[in-house]
Amino acid sequence: MYQLERQDIQGIISFGYGNLDAAAYALLHIQNASLTKHWLSNLVDQVQTGQERPSERGLNIAFTYEGLAALGLPESALTTFPTEFQEGMTEPNRSRVLGDHQGSENDPQTWLWGGPNSQTVHILLLLFAKNDAQLDEFYSALESQFATNGVELIRKLETKILKDDDEGLREHFGFRDAISQPSIEGLHRAKSPNHLIKAGEFILGYPNEYNLLTESPRVQPDFDPQNLLPPGEFGSHDLGRNGSYLVFRQLSQNVEAFWRFLDTTTRNTDGSSQPQARLKLAAKMVGRWPSGTSLVQSPEQDDPTVPDQNDFVYHHSDAQGLRCPVGAHIRRTNPRDSLGPAPGTERSIAVNKTHRLLRRGRTYGEPISASFDPDAILNSPNPEGERGIHFICINANISRQFEFVQHTWINNPKFNGLYQETDPLMGDRQPGELGKTDRFTEPATPIRHCVKELPQFVTVRGGAYFFLPGIKAIRYLASLS
Amino acid sequence: MTHQETFTVIAPIKLDQVDDLRAVLETIQRNVRHNDLIPFTRFPQVHFARFVILEAVIDPLRNTTIPASLAFSSCIDAPLKDYLQSLVKIAGSGLDQVFSHCESYPPPPQRTVSSRLAYLRKHSVKSQAFYVNTIGRTVQQIRQEADLRDKIEHFLDQYQQDHNQTHNSADATAVRRAIQEFVRREPALSWALRPAPSPSLLWRIREKLHFLGGLVVILLLGLVFLPFAPIFVAILRWKEETDPHPQQNPNFRLSQFHRLHLAQDEDFFSQNQFSVVGFIKPGWFRYGTLRVILWLINFAARHIFNNGDLGTVPLLKLSGVDTIHFANWIVIDRGRRELFISNYDGSLEDYMNDFINKVAWGLNLAFSHGVDYPKTRWLVKGGARDEQIYKAVLRKYQIRTQVWYPAYPDLSAINISNNAQIRAGLFQPLDTTATQAWLSRL
Numbered sequence: 001m002y003q004l005e006r007q008d009i010q011g012i013i014s015f016g017y018g019n020l021d022a023a024a025y026a027l028l029h030i031q032n033a034s035l036t037k038h039w040l041s042n043l044v045d046q047v048q049t050g051q052e053r054p055s056e057r058g059l060n061i062a063f064t065y066e067g068l069a070a071l072g073l074p075e076s077a078l079t080t081f082p083t084e085f086q087e088g089m090t091e092p093n094r095s096r097v098l099g100d101h102q103g104s105e106n107d108p109q110t111w112l113w114g115g116p117n118s119q120t121v122h123i124l125l126l127l128f129a130k131n132d133a134q135l136d137e138f139y140s141a142l143e144s145q146f147a148t149n150g151v152e153l154i155r156k157l158e159t160k161i162l163k164d165d166d167e168g169l170r171e172h173f174g175f176r177d178a179i180s181q182p183s184i185e186g187l188h189r190a191k192s193p194n195h196l197i198k199a200g201e202f203i204l205g206y207p208n209e210y211n212l213l214t215e216s217p218r219v220q221p222d223f224d225p226q227n228l229l230p231p232g233e234f235g236s237h238d239l240g241r242n243g244s245y246l247v248f249r250q251l252s253q254n255v256e257a258f259w260r261f262l263d264t265t266t267r268n269t270d271g272s273s274q275p276q277a278r279l280k281l282a283a284k285m286v287g288r289w290p291s292g293t294s295l296v297q298s299p300e301q302d303d304p305t306v307p308d309q310n311d312f313v314y315h316h317s318d319a320q321g322l323r324c325p326v327g328a329h330i331r332r333t334n335p336r337d338s339l340g341p342a343p344g345t346e347r348s349i350a351v352n353k354t355h356r357l358l359r360r361g362r363t364y365g366e367p368i369s370a371s372f373d374p375d376a377i378l379n380s381p382n383p384e385g386e387r388g389i390h391f392i393c394i395n396a397n398i399s400r401q402f403e404f405v406q407h408t409w410i411n412n413p414k415f416n417g418l419y420q421e422t423d424p425l426m427g428d429r430q431p432g433e434l435g436k437t438d439r440f441t442e443p444a445t446p447i448r449h450c451v452k453e454l455p456q457f458v459t460v461r462g463g464a465y466f467f468l469p470g471i472k473a474i475r476y477l478a479s480l481s
Numbered sequence: 482m483t484h485q486e487t488f489t490v491i492a493p494i495k496l497d498q499v500d501d502l503r504a505v506l507e508t509i510q511r512n513v514r515h516n517d518l519i520p521f522t523r524f525p526q527v528h529f530a531r532f533v534i535l536e537a538v539i540d541p542l543r544n545t546t547i548p549a550s551l552a553f554s555s556c557i558d559a560p561l562k563d564y565l566q567s568l569v570k571i572a573g574s575g576l577d578q579v580f581s582h583c584e585s586y587p588p589p590p591q592r593t594v595s596s597r598l599a600y601l602r603k604h605s606v607k608s609q610a611f612y613v614n615t616i617g618r619t620v621q622q623i624r625q626e627a628d629l630r631d632k633i634e635h636f637l638d639q640y641q642q643d644h645n646q647t648h649n650s651a652d653a654t655a656v657r658r659a660i661q662e663f664v665r666r667e668p669a670l671s672w673a674l675r676p677a678p679s680p681s682l683l684w685r686i687r688e689k690l691h692f693l694g695g696l697v698v699i700l701l702l703g704l705v706f707l708p709f710a711p712i713f714v715a716i717l718r719w720k721e722e723t724d725p726h727p728q729q730n731p732n733f734r735l736s737q738f739h740r741l742h743l744a745q746d747e748d749f750f751s752q753n754q755f756s757v758v759g760f761i762k763p764g765w766f767r768y769g770t771l772r773v774i775l776w777l778i779n780f781a782a783r784h785i786f787n788n789g790d791l792g793t794v795p796l797l798k799l800s801g802v803d804t805i806h807f808a809n810w811i812v813i814d815r816g817r818r819e820l821f822i823s824n825y826d827g828s829l830e831d832y833m834n835d836f837i838n839k840v841a842w843g844l845n846l847a848f849s850h851g852v853d854y855p856k857t858r859w860l861v862k863g864g865a866r867d868e869q870i871y872k873a874v875l876r877k878y879q880i881r882t883q884v885w886y887p888a889y890p891d892l893s894a895i896n897i898s899n900n901a902q903i904r905a906g907l908f909q910p911l912d913t914t915a916t917q918a919w920l921s922r923l
Contacts, residue, residue, distance in 0.1 A: 079736060079737070080734060080736060081736060082735055082736055083735055083736045083740055086736060087741070091741070093740075093741065093744035093745055093747070093748070094744070096748050096749070097748050097828060210866070210868050212867065212868060212869070214869065215734055215735060215736075215869050233731065234731035236731070320921055340800055340803075340839065341800030341838065341839050342798075342800055347800070351834075351838045354834070354838070397869075399830050400830065400834065400868075403830065404828075404830055404831065404834065407748075407828050407830070407831070408827055408828060408830070408831040412751065412827070413751060414751045414826060414827075414893040414895065414896065417895050417896075417899065419896055420891075432749065433749045433750055433890075435891050443921065445653065445917060445920075445921075446651060446652060446653035446655075446656045446917060446920050447637055447641070447656050447920050447923060448637075448921075448923060449641065450634070450637075450638060450641075452638070
């Protein structure tokens with residue numbers, strides 16, 4: 001059994017900072033690398049580690065490939081990063097894999113940040129505080145240092161946490177979110193072994209679910225004369241140890257269109273709304289009721305009293321998806337025991353464990369209705385502003401984890417035997433040559449119910465791949481000459 | 482029933498003409514279905530076809546150059562001679578434009594239907610192993626059954642709309658009867674009133690004899706081999722331990738093998754193509770073992786894994802993969818290299834994960850005789866289980882497929898199989914449970 005070096009791991013891997021309600025993200029561009037490095041060498045002491053949960057505030061920091069290059073990381077080290085990180089989220093072939101098709105709503109050309117038409121992102125600062133006032137204070141103190149330390153603010157991304165009456169986290173469509181999270185072995189306690197995942201899936205330097213070490217970026221010893229980094233493979237110094245990759249996507253949710261579509265689809269022949277049917281169809285698309293209870297646990301109506309909303313699997317209770325449709329959002333994003341080899345067994349769960357994501361994002365924007373009531377949303381005159389999720393996930397292998405989930409599960413029209421549908425909630429509906437993918441199938445007896453012409457409800461507005469270094473690695477980056 | 486065949490031509494490319502050939506192939510690929518040169522949709526028996534340029538390489542063992550060559554490979558419904566006939570007739574000038582860049586293609590005055598045909602036949606190579614997802618399922622059947630499902634789906638949408646208030650209380654038998662009525666009334670679906678043709682008695686006897694004969698040969702040769710097995714295992718283990726392998730190489734990383742030139746041809750459809758070529762490890766031991774294993778793979782593909790699944794062995798608790806449409810293993814360059822081509826569902830990442838997670842043992846058997854393959858133990862252990870090294874090896878030896886024609890790119894192998902089950906059960910007498918199970922396929 002290995003011991004996790006918590007003091008070298010950034011806190012955002014260990015904690016979701018659930019006690020810190022306020023958060024903001026700053027996207028920075030390096031203008032003067034030597035000033036920036038000096039600043040980093042001071043800032044590193046403020047970076048929250050995984051050792052203990054902060055009670056007041058937390059700062060974490062991550063870098064894009066361009067950011068590492070701008071800091072002067074030598075070419076011989078840069079080329080040891082995985083291909084997907086080197087190429088970035090917006091490489092055109094990758095965009096096709098991720099569902100960010102050229103000419104579609106998700107086209108990186110139209111992104112607010114991270115795309116080819118905006119300033120290159122180098123650094124991401126993640127700031128957390130107890131409340132908005134403390135966050136403002138924290139942020140202002142940092143912001144005042146930007147100009148004098150050679151960095152320019154590209155964009156500040158605000159967040160707004162949404163809570164229901166029971167203090168549960170919601171997203172803008174109105175559903176309880178962040179229920180299923182992997183627990184990292186050696187770091188978190190898990191209620192069930194099904195959710196306990198090897199540390200190497202999320203932190204470099206530890207065995208992953210294959211009992212192997214994920215490739216870690218490394219530096220030739222000559223480029224680390226002060227020996228700031230721990231030893232790595234083949235006599236190199238390990239830049240990746242205790243680090244990870246952070247995937248960021250700004251996902252804008254069209255809440256009004258979501259409920260409008262559900263309302264129209266479920267109307268009576270006389271044109272009147274059917275709130276019950278509307279809610280049920282929404283739940284079928286999500287796979288959970290608004291309270292978070294899974295449709296496997298309670299197929300007919302919401303039941304907020306279910307003690308553990310994450311305590312279920314699919315195969316033995318719902319192989320055909322009569323309760324939770326095969327194509328429902330949560331069944332696509334985490335199929336648990338429903339896929340091969342041998343669905344319903346440990347072997348299926350073992351493969352599932354190689355595709356888990358540690359989610360650390362937060363909602364942003366004002367809710368259309370604070371009570372998340374669909375009628376209130378539908379009757380709200382011209383809801384202004386944008387709302388959605390700053391989706392952040394942490395994984396050690398972007399291609400096997402985030403990209404796989406995005407392509408093979410979320411946007412795959414052929415997922416688990418389906419034909420022409422993508423994730424009903426966040427799927428892309430303009431898949432180029434793939435043909436139409438705007439259906440949603442609800443398995444039922446005697447025959448399925450099929451919803452057609454689903455609009456796209458979620459649009460990507462920005463995004464990038466970041467390296468989330470360990471504390472020693474940040475010190476090393478700050479020391480680069 | 483019509484079975485499936487494969488036909489591959491490998492022709493050396495004239496010196497300095499590789500780029501010109503590449504340009505011709507690009508023209509074909511730009512409109513692969515209806516281009517003027519080789520309009521693939523006009524060959525109704527083609528499931529998949531591709532042109533692949535095998536670039537010139539130096540054989541490190543002999544220090545000689547293996548010149549560049551062009552591979553043209555098709556997976557088709559039998560009979561092969563009909564395909565070749567229509568190919569040289571319909572696409573004669575297209576073949577000229579492609580193969581005139583290759584050695585010994587007939588000069589213009591001598592280009593006739595028969596000289597082209599003779600050229601293709603002369604340069605054809607045998608696939609040492611050929612995998613067909615489901616033997617006997619033709620392109621026409623796949624297309625028809627997809628159309629049948631589409632029409633039934635459309636009918637069901639309408640049916641549900643008409644019975645909006647009551648559809649959940651309707652019973653399964655009534656719905657199925659309505660579907661049957663609909664199909665009977667639809668003239669375009671008259672073919673669906675009969676089940677798909679089953680293999681003829683002659684075919685079944687021939688296959689059974691081939692299977693039994695093969696088993697006898699395997700058994701006899703196995704017995705002959707048995708006394709030598711300890712020596713074989715000793716050599717194998719010694720080779721496995723001493724052969725160089727990529728885990729020793731600090732530069733052998735995923736990031737070293739640029740994926741951009743490969744990725745540009747991938748992920749346009751839910752189906753993808755894959756071509757890979759590499760040297761076989763030197764020496765008669767590896768070569769001999771590989772040939773025996775390929776023969777066994779071919780035998781197993783023909784008689785065991787011939788119905789939508791590759792590698793499931795319930796007795797050994799092995800689960801296979803159900804996403805491969807067709808695959809060929811071809812030993813080329815007088816036994817120095819192996820070319821592997823496949824047509825599969827999903828992305829390459831998905832394909833690699835699927836194989837690593839489910840049939841790593843099979844990958845090891847089939848590919849561990851190639852140079853740079855990750856280190857194996859006992860022929861089946863280790864190897865592809867080293868996830869990232871395996872993925873790097875695969876990307877390193879993968880080559881571009883200049884032209885790729887999939888006949889039904891919008892269908893996954895699982896879709897195709899489901900469509901076949903829908904058709905098979907449509908007019909079969911079914912009890913209530915089976916009726917509901919049949920309806921859940923829609």
